[in-house]
Amino acid sequence: MLEIKPEDIEKKSFEILTSKMDENRLKFYTEDELLVVKRTIHTTADFDYQYNVIFQNNALQTLKDCIQSDAMIFTDTNMALSGINKRILTGKFGIEPLCLIADEKTIEFAKKNETTRANAAIDLAYQMHKEKEALTGKKIPIVFAVGNAPTALIRINELLDKYKPDFIIAAPVGFVNVIEAKELVKQSNIPAIICDGNKGGSNVCAAIINAVLLQLAK
Amino acid sequence: MLEIKPEDIEKKSFEILTSKMDENRLKFYTEDELLVVKRTIHTTADFDYQYNVIFQNNALQTLKDCIQSDAMIFTDTNMALSGINKRILTGKFGIEPLCLIADEKTIEFAKKNETTRANAAIDLAYQMHKEKEALTGKKIPIVFAVGNAPTALIRINELLDKYKPDFIIAAPVGFVNVIEAKELVKQSNIPAIICDGNKGGSNVCAAIINAVLLQLAK
Numbered sequence: 001m002l003e004i005k006p007e008d009i010e011k012k013s014f015e016i017l018t019s020k021m022d023e024n025r026l027k028f029y030t031e032d033e034l035l036v037v038k039r040t041i042h043t044t045a046d047f048d049y050q051y052n053v054i055f056q057n058n059a060l061q062t063l064k065d066c067i068q069s070d071a072m073i074f075t076d077t078n079m080a081l082s083g084i085n086k087r088i089l090t091g092k093f094g095i096e097p098l099c100l101i102a103d104e105k106t107i108e109f110a111k112k113n114e115t116t117r118a119n120a121a122i123d124l125a126y127q128m129h130k131e132k133e134a135l136t137g138k139k140i141p142i143v144f145a146v147g148n149a150p151t152a153l154i155r156i157n158e159l160l161d162k163y164k165p166d167f168i169i170a171a172p173v174g175f176v177n178v179i180e181a182k183e184l185v186k187q188s189n190i191p192a193i194i195c196d197g198n199k200g201g202s203n204v205c206a207a208i209i210n211a212v213l214l215q216l217a218k
Numbered sequence: 219m220l221e222i223k224p225e226d227i228e229k230k231s232f233e234i235l236t237s238k239m240d241e242n243r244l245k246f247y248t249e250d251e252l253l254v255v256k257r258t259i260h261t262t263a264d265f266d267y268q269y270n271v272i273f274q275n276n277a278l279q280t281l282k283d284c285i286q287s288d289a290m291i292f293t294d295t296n297m298a299l300s301g302i303n304k305r306i307l308t309g310k311f312g313i314e315p316l317c318l319i320a321d322e323k324t325i326e327f328a329k330k331n332e333t334t335r336a337n338a339a340i341d342l343a344y345q346m347h348k349e350k351e352a353l354t355g356k357k358i359p360i361v362f363a364v365g366n367a368p369t370a371l372i373r374i375n376e377l378l379d380k381y382k383p384d385f386i387i388a389a390p391v392g393f394v395n396v397i398e399a400k401e402l403v404k405q406s407n408i409p410a411i412i413c414d415g416n417k418g419g420s421n422v423c424a425a426i427i428n429a430v431l432l433q434l435a436k
Contacts, residue, residue, distance in 0.1 A: 009394045016393040045416035082300035175234040198263035203421045
């Protein structure tokens with residue numbers, strides 16, 4: 001067993017995982033992007049993420065701007081919500097991230113409109129966002145963090161004529177419609193961090209946000 | 219985009235991932251074990267899990283027995299807790315899974331004993347378990363589901379002379395002490411599902427429990 005202080009474990013972990021990464025990929029990303037990629041590997045021990053993570057349309061700066069501008073952040077699962085570093089996001093930036101998937105209104109809306117809860121949660125998020133902007137009288141960025149439901153990304157795409165999110169984390173995992181849904185995000189060219197291919201997950205989604213939060217908290 | 223009903227997506231996903239699995243591994247596991255392995259792949263899209271997941275000492279039957287005998291189930295992270303299917307675990311079996319990591323008592327205990335919160339949470343879980351057994355006057359199984367902190371597994375091992383858990387899910391992820399901590403679980407021969415190597419995670423930990431819950435709910 002390695003005798004190591006708890007506060008040094010993360011540092012040591014990052015040293016080890018960096019030493020195992022592909023040198024070409026270490027050169028491919030910017031320094032700040034690399035911190036995001038490394039944290040997805042730290043969360044999964046899966047080195048495929050060094051090839052999968054795509055930063056689209058000035059992604060990192062846009063997400064940082066969103067967080068620093070009181071964005072509303074919606075996750076598609078309670079698991080992703082639970083994994084987000086609230087000490088920084090809520091404590092430092094005053095943002096309470098939200099997940100509407102198990103909300104009563106979402107369940108009702110899904111029933112009434114004969115759609116899925118993941119779809120309904122997107123519609124309701126936009127509604128909440130509109131209400132908050134009306135209430136405060138100012139422009140509020142809206143961010144979707146999707147680690148599970150490709151249908152959430154498909155719904156975002158369907159509504160693009162009416163609503164355009166300021167940022168998307170596109171990290172659903174799986175084998176049905178996942179690659180296709182991520183393709184829609186690429187085509188939209190909305191600022192986004194995308195986990196290409198089948199991989200992703202609620203934990204990866206939270207890890208991406210946390211990597212950015214840690215950069216902002218430095 | 220594949221036109222498919224939401225209720226059929228999971229079925230289709232399992233079909234696709236099964237078709238991509240190694241035939242030798244499909245033969246290696248029992249039918250019920252395979253459902254657990256497939257769900258870890260479903261959760262991660264990472265086919266390494268078909269080689270990583272170890273069922274130790276009549277694992278699956280023991281975990282089922284624990285769940286059917288009002289076990290206390292402790293997770294090491296709120297994220298794993300959040301990912302567990304409460305509709306079945308709580309709704310059908312009346313078990314409220316617990317996570318003590320952010321509990322005030324844990325924080326206090328960790329400070330007083332100059333230890334980590336992950337360690338303190340194990341000590342406090344055993345304390346709660348003892349109190350519940352004393353209160354109810356019956357034997358209650360205790361299960362630890364670890365998807366993040368190798369130190370939780372190390373603490374369980376340190377206390378084995380005094381306390382022996384009935385079941386362990388050993389799925390911490392990472393690069394420091396993770397493999398060593400899983401080795402301790404193997405040496406103990408306590409009934410366990412172990413994700414060998416560096417991989418695992420809160421999502422994988424929850425997926426393992428959910429796979430077993432779905433078998434029990436059939």
